[in-house]
Amino acid sequence: MAGNIATRAAYGDALVEFGSDERIIVMDADLSKSTKTDGFQKKYPDRHINMGIAEANLMCTAAGLATCGKIVFASSFAVFAAGRAFEQVRNSICYPNLNVKIGATHAGISVGEDGASHQAIEDIAIMRSIPNISIISPCDAASSRFAVKAAIENDGPFYLRFGRLAVPQIYDENTKFEFGKGMVLKDGTDVSIIANGLMVQYALEAAKILAEQDINARVIDIHTIKPIDRDIIIKAAKETGCIVTAEEHTIMGGLGSAVAEVVTSEYPVPVKMVGIEDKFGKSGNPYELLEIYGLTAENIAAKAIESMQML
């Protein structure tokens, strides 16, 4: 399997791979080298549109193109795509249910040195609250490719969340993904670890730590946060009795909340959440930041045990 690859790079590669479809337009806001849409720009210059540093206009213009039959990928950093342009996404893309795919890169604190202003830790919570939009947060290159493919194949607005940091490959490139369906990466009976994005690798490591203590943890990757795979979550609640979630996002309104919404209404079991706890990020080395904010395999394992102790 390939070495470490940033999901933003896999996003850029997927746009090139699927870009021969004449309906596809890729838009950027002066960040094409960072969001990695520059590969598409080189191959299909007539269908790449740079909107300059104007994210609000990026989103509404994308909506206008979509009304004319285009499949539009609108790219910027997650903090601007979901934050600055929130109301444009809500009113001009989601309300009329238009075919705009928001390619949001540089999500989470693993952005690193740029610091809090550029670290989107609330984007999923914001996007998840809007009707009509689907959200995918892939963990590696293969699942990022799937995210782009799913967005092309399914009509309507999508929010695709990609990271800046190079991450290890979880999936074989031939893995079959299904939109809206989670993946069981390791079966287990004592506790379920439900993760997405960059935290999937740490969820797998946490399962190994727990195994050393004779705890058999199930590990689930929920790449599609909306619509969420209710079945896989309810099954995990029933069969393992307790859950810990792990996400590179605030624990308010992200994956943990989405899992808790399903569990509390269908089959209540303890749910512990690993994520960012109502704090802004800060500048620093990405790996050091992950340690500081508790986004580690050790913390997931500790919270898994806490979740088990609540039974």
Added chain:
Amino acid sequence: MEQKEILSLKKTATNIRKGILRATCSAGSGHPGGSLSITDIMTYLYFKEMNIDPKEPKNPDRDRFVMSKGHCAPVLYSTLAERGFFPVEDLETLRKTDSYLEGHPHMRTVPGVDMSTGSLAQGMSAAVGMALAGKIDNKDYRVFVGLGDGELEEGLIWEASMAAAHYKLDNMICFVDYNGLQIDGKITDVMNPEPIADKFEAFGWYVQSIDAHDYEQIEKAIENAKNQKGKPNMIVAHSIKGKGVSFMEGQAGWHGVAPKPEERDRAIAELDEYLASLDA
């Protein structure tokens, strides 16, 4: 333009104005003032200029219209109804729970509405996308936009304006309904967007100023716009808020207040009198 044609447009516009009054009165809320001020432009576009067919509201080659000042849904709906996109009687269901006529234009429920709007400036920006799509696909449709003068206070207008000029969107023809009034009073008192024509010129647009209620001026400006290449078009249309109803004209108070039944009847009686004078 022949006098006969002008007379016909005036009659149509008067009927559209009556629809605005009936709809907002029935709803008990809505925005008659700015609807009445842009009625003549809407009438010209939908009854003389635009390449549209009520039987094929989604035809990919049609001209588009985006009501960027989406609160003027009453004039858009009344125009579309008068043009045959849906029954005129439905106007009186405006803003009601079981109606498809949402308070602000919604492209998913109302036949003939090309973009959902209501949050100011977003419509103009979406129109930039439609015009870009036309250029990419080598189609010759035009994109018309209705803007409010108060709407120009939104920053997004200027992001969209920069982009339209950058991409040389000469297939875009925008109108500023320059009635000088917004909810809180005169635009020059609330947040002065003037000089409007100079600003768009500085942004690289082909700008013309006209009387919004003079069909010959509307026609000439659109013909000029069609004949110039390389720049997006802004037509600054000086208008009267509440145009056509004596007690509404020039009153900011009628921006977002619906007429009561008695006021509606008085207004419609005035418009009927005007229609009779046109016939005579």
